[in-house]
Amino acid sequence: MYFLCRDCSHLDEGHALACPRCSSSRLIFHPQLPTLSVAHIDCDAFFAAIEKRDNPDLRDKPVIVGGGKRGVVATCCYIARLDGVRSAMPMFKALKACPNAVVIKPNGQKYSEASRQIRAKLEDMTPLVQMVSIDEGYIDLSGTMRLHGRAPASQLAALAREIERDVGITISIGLSGNRFLAKMASEMDKPRGFAVIDPAEAASVLGPMPVSAIHGVGPAFASKLARDGFRLISDVQSVDQKSMIGRYGESGQHLWQRAHGIDHRPVSADRERKSVSAERTFNEDISSRDVLTDRLWSVCEETANRAKKHGVAGYVVTLKLKTNTFRSLTRSVTLLEATQLAGTLFRITRPLLDKETLGGTSYRLIGVGISDLHPAGADQIDLIDPGIAKRAAAERAVDKARDKFGEAAVRTGRAMRFEQQRRK
Numbered sequence: 481m482y483f484l485c486r487d488c489s490h491l492d493e494g495h496a497l498a499c500p501r502c503s504s505s506r507l508i509f510h511p512q513l514p515t516l517s518v519a520h521i522d523c524d525a526f527f528a529a530i531e532k533r534d535n536p537d538l539r540d541k542p543v544i545v546g547g548g549k550r551g552v553v554a555t556c557c558y559i560a561r562l563d564g565v566r567s568a569m570p571m572f573k574a575l576k577a578c579p580n581a582v583v584i585k586p587n588g589q590k591y592s593e594a595s596r597q598i599r600a601k602l603e604d605m606t607p608l609v610q611m612v613s614i615d616e617g618y619i620d621l622s623g624t625m626r627l628h629g630r631a632p633a634s635q636l637a638a639l640a641r642e643i644e645r646d647v648g649i650t651i652s653i654g655l656s657g658n659r660f661l662a663k664m665a666s667e668m669d670k671p672r673g674f675a676v677i678d679p680a681e682a683a684s685v686l687g688p689m690p691v692s693a694i695h696g697v698g699p700a701f702a703s704k705l706a707r708d709g710f711r712l713i714s715d716v717q718s719v720d721q722k723s724m725i726g727r728y729g730e731s732g733q734h735l736w737q738r739a740h741g742i743d744h745r746p747v748s749a750d751r752e753r754k755s756v757s758a759e760r761t762f763n764e765d766i767s768s769r770d771v772l773t774d775r776l777w778s779v780c781e782e783t784a785n786r787a788k789k790h791g792v793a794g795y796v797v798t799l800k801l802k803t804n805t806f807r808s809l810t811r812s813v814t815l816l817e818a819t820q821l822a823g824t825l826f827r828i829t830r831p832l833l834d835k836e837t838l839g840g841t842s843y844r845l846i847g848v849g850i851s852d853l854h855p856a857g858a859d860q861i862d863l864i865d866p867g868i869a870k871r872a873a874a875e876r877a878v879d880k881a882r883d884k885f886g887e888a889a890v891r892t893g894r895a896m897r898f899e900q901q902r903r904k
Contacts, residue, residue, distance in 0.1 A: 481493070481494065481495060481509055481510075481511055482494075482509070482510060482511060482512075482513040482514055483495070483496055483507045483508065483509045483513070484507065484508050484509075484510075484513050484633050484634065484637060484674075485499035485501065485502060485504050485506065485507055485637070486504070486506040486507070486508065486637045486640065486641075486674055487499065487502055487504035487506050487637075487641070488501050488502040488504065489630065489634040489635075489637040489638045490502070490634075491513060491514065491630070491631055491633060491634045495509075508674055508675075508676065510676040510678070511678070512676070512678040512680075513631070513633045513655075513676065514631045514633070515631075516632065516633065516655050516656055516657055516676065516678065517620060517621045517622040517624075517632040517657070518618065518619075518620050518621075518622075518655070518656055518657055518658055518659060518661075518662050518747060519618065519619050519620075519621065519632070519636055519653055519654060519655045519656075519662050520616065520617075520618055520653070520654040520659070520662035520663045520665065520666040521598075521602065521616060521617055521618075521619060521639075521651055521652075521653060521666070522615065522616045522651060522652045522653075522654075522666045522667075522670075523598070523615035523616065523649060523650075523651050524558075524649065524650045524651060524652055524670060524671035524672060525555055525556065525557045525558055525561075525671065526555060526591065526594075526614070526615035526649065527545040527554055527555040527586060527591055527615075528543045528544070528545050528555050528556055528557040528560075528584075529557070529648075529649040529650065530587075530590060530591055530594055530648075530649060531543055531545060531584050531587075532557065533648035533649060534590075538582060540559070541559065541580075541581075541582050542556070542557060542559040542560035542562075542563065542565070542578050542580060542581040542582065543556065543557040543559070543560060543581065543582050543584060544556045544557075544560055544565060544571075544574055544575075544578070544581045544582070544583045544584070545583075545584050545585075545586050546571050546574070546583060546584075546585075546586070547571070547583070547585040547586065551570075551571045551761075552568050552569060552570055552571060553565060553566065553567055553568060553569045553570075553571060553574050554567065554586050555567050556574070556581070558671060560574075560578050560581050563577050563578035563581075564577045564578070565577055565578050565581070570806050571583075591614060591615075592614065594647055594649065595611075595614045595615065597646065597647050598643060598647060598651075599611055599617070601639060601642060601643065601646075602617065602619050602639070605619065605621060605624060605628070605635055605639065606619060606620060606621055606624050607749055608620035608621075608622075608747045608748075608749060609747070609749060610747045610748050610749060618659050618662065618663075618747045619747065620746070620747035621635060621636075632655070633655060633676075636653050636655065636674070637674065639651075639653075640653060640672075640674070650671055650672040651672075652666050652669060652670045652671060652672065652673040652674070652675075653665075653666060653673065653674045653675075654666030654667070654668070654675055654676075654677070655674070655675070655676045655677075656676065656677045656678065656679065657678065657679045658679065658741070658742075658743040658744075658745070659743050659745050659747060660695075660738055660741070660742075660743035660745075661677045661679060661682055661741050661743065662677075663695065664677060664685075664686065664693070665677045667693075677741070679741050682740060682741025683717055683739075683740060683741065686713045686714075686717075686739060686741065687712065687713055687714035687717060688712060688713075688714065689712065689713050690702070690711065690712060690713070691705050691706075691710055691711065691712065691713055691715070691716060691735070691739075693713065694713065694735060694738045694739065695738075696731075696734060696735075696738075697735065701731065705735075708727070713739045716735055716736060716739040717739050717740060719736070721733065721736045721737075724736040754851060754853070755794070755849050755850065755851040755853065756783055756786045756787045756790065756792060756794065756849060756850050756851075756853070757783055757786075757798075757800075757847055757848065757849025757850070758779045758782035758783045758786065758847060758848060758849075759779060759800060759845055759846065759847025759848075760775055760778065760779055760845065760846055760847070761802075761844060761845045762775070762843070762844055762845065762846075765804040765842035765843065765844050766842065766843055766844075767837070767840050767841065767842040767843070769833075769834065769837040772833060772837060772843065772846060773830065773833065775846050776799075776826065776829060776830060776833055776846060776848070777822075777826055779846060779847055779848045780822045780823075780825040780826040780829065780848050781822045783822070783825060783848045783849060783850065784820055784821055784822035784825060785822075787820035787850060788820055791855060792820065792850075792853040792854065792855060793818035793819055793820040793850070793853070793854060793855075794818055794819065794820070794849075794850025794851050794852055794853050794854075795814055795815050795817075795818045795850075795851075795852040795854070796812055796813070796814050796815070796850065796851045796852045797812065797813050797815065797819070797824075797825055797828045797829060797848070797849075797850055798810055798811070798812040798813075798848070798849045798850070798851065799811045799812075799829040799832045799833060799846075799847075799848060800845070800846065800847035800848070800849065801833075801836055801843050801845065801846055801847075802843060802844050802845035802846075803841055803842065803843055803844065804841075804842040804843065804844050806844075809836060811829075811832040811835075811836070813828050813829075813832070814852075815828070818850075818852075818853075818854050819850070820850070825848055825850070829848055833846075
């Protein structure tokens with residue numbers, strides 16, 4: 481058995497109640513501490529922690545970072561979480577659960593600067609740093625022991641102290657042999673935590689957890705799994721991989737591999753873009769199909785512009801709606817050819833929107849996204865719809881005109897109508 485002191489990074493073999501070097505009792509024990517090298521770094525209640533750092537009067541108060549009566553919680557501190565407040569919760573529900581909370585409008589510039597500071601510290605340790613959001617990322621410290629003169633576990637303990645000292649917030653660390661288990665470990669000890677999972681013990685550690693603990697298993701899939709008798713990860717472990725694939729296809733294979741702690745994804749400095757999307761939250765709920773259709777065109781254009789900027793096209797087009805009761809709806813279509821064109825996105829999603837507006841439901845948000853991304857190629861030629869090539873050429877011509885003369889150079893009637901409505 482090995483132990484690591486989180487206050488001085490001393491790593492040694494044996495058992496101890498306190499660190500023999502600094503007398504700290506903040507020790508963690510694991511037989512594989514000297515050998516594991518893949519870690520997940522997660523900032524604790526990041527936005528709220530930055531706000532508390534900058535205003536010490538907030539230290540012992542429940543803090544919610546978000547805004548607007550129709551907004552949602554971006555994040556909240558752990559004090560607010562004791563009252564049931566959670567990220568993405570509608571603001572009115574959060575304030576009902578925690579009426580004494582201090583609500584602070586997000587400050588993206590301040591959070592981005594703190595994130596850059598943390599990333600710089602990670603990159604000082606190794607170039608294998610993969611940030612997956614502003615407040616979390618993976619790091620692979622394989623082969624760095626000779627460079628830094630100590631094991632990855634000791635380096636990570638020092639990193640946590642440096643971030644507390646220089647950035648003024650705390651982080652939680654998960655250490656393992658792959659990304660999935662490192663992420664699971666970081667969730668096990670929060671806040672200011674440090675947990676370890678060896679791949680060899682993955683089955684026993686993960687088994688008692690609910691299947692929803694596995695990333696990618698949302699509420700709908702978890703409910704289906706429960707109906708089929710898979711409530712715990714151990715239930716999945718008891719079935720062979722072929723059976724899971726037969727039941728659930730690629731999702732079954734993913735689930736089976738993660739239940740056994742298998743994850744072959746490397747830590748890559750070049751983060752792979754998974755999707756491109758845009759969405760709009762309305763100031764007032766909208767039930768009019770015509771008005772919603774105008775809003776749909778707006779988000780199709782924005783999604784297309786982002787896809788073109790990144791040079792990608794997607795095979796899967798998704799319409800997202802949120803009702804006035806905060807119920808989210810998503811409707812997806814898989815195309816034979818990938819697209820990045822606003823016209824194609826609109827043509828695909830408009831019938832989906834029409835179906836959802838038949839009953840006069842009011843909506844507070846609309847969004848469009850593309851996924852299953854690939855590098856953008858030539859525009860598709862459709863023998864069933866020969867006009868698509870002409871429409872694509874027209875859109876490309878509009879793009880060139882806007883690039884040369886500005887966004888207002890060419891406007892569609894629908895976009896102009898949307899702008900007039902917005903100004904009213």
